[in-house]
Amino acid sequence: MKKEILEVFDNTYPDRDYTIEIVNPEFTSVCPKTGLPDFGTITIRYVPDRTCVELKSLKYYFLEFRNAGIFYENVTNRILDDLVAAMQPRSITVTTEWKARGGITETVTASHTTRG
Numbered sequence: 001m002k003k004e005i006l007e008v009f010d011n012t013y014p015d016r017d018y019t020i021e022i023v024n025p026e027f028t029s030v031c032p033k034t035g036l037p038d039f040g041t042i043t044i045r046y047v048p049d050r051t052c053v054e055l056k057s058l059k060y061y062f063l064e065f066r067n068a069g070i071f072y073e074n075v076t077n078r079i080l081d082d083l084v085a086a087m088q089p090r091s092i093t094v095t096t097e098w099k100a101r102g103g104i105t106e107t108v109t110a111s112h113t114t115r116g
Contacts, residue, residue: 002061002064003061003082003085003086005057005060005061005064006053006054006057006058006061006082006083006086007053007054007056007057007086008051008052008053008054008086008087009051009052009054010050010051010052011048011049011050011051011052014048014049014050017047017090018047018048019045019046019047020044020045020046020047020048020052021043021044021045022043022044022045022053022055022058023041023042023043023044024041024042024043024059024062025041026039027039027040027041027042027062027065027096028040028065028066029065029066029068029069029070029075030066030067030068030069030070031069031071031101032069032070032071035069036101038072038098038099038101039098039099040072040075040096040097040098040099041096041097042062042079042094042095042096043094043095043096043097044079044083044092044093044094045092045093045095046083046087046089046090046091046092046093047089047090047091047092048087048089048090049087049088049089049090049114050088051086051087051088052087053083053086053087061082072096072098072106072108073108075096075108076094076095076096076108076109076110077110079094079096080092080094080110080111080112084112088114089112089114090113090114091111091112091113091114092111092112093109093110093111093112094109094110094111095107095108095109096108096109
């Protein structure tokens with residue numbers, strides 16, 4: 001996954017705390033054990049600081065995972081780390097909700113808060 005794909009733009013309201021929520025209900029990756037596709041919903045909630053993530057670049061960043069063999073936990077934490085590196089938000093939470101496979105679903109949540 002190429003985190004360099006992520007683009008940001010200046011936050012016009014850096015002195016205000018507000019929350020941005022982005023939902024991708026069509027996220028796909030591949031199970032590294034079976035090679036079968038995984039389908040999930042990715043929800044990103046963040047309070048921006050100086051920059052916001054540009055949505056088209058985020059879409060292309062998500063597509064990088066389509067053929068990647070990666071566990072759910074690693075997907076969630078990788079997205080979090082890459083977004084923190086790109087934007088340095090005040091706070092951010094990434095939640096991944098995975099469709100059932102073998103009758104089991106999984107939800108993973110990872111968060112980051114700037115210490116200040």
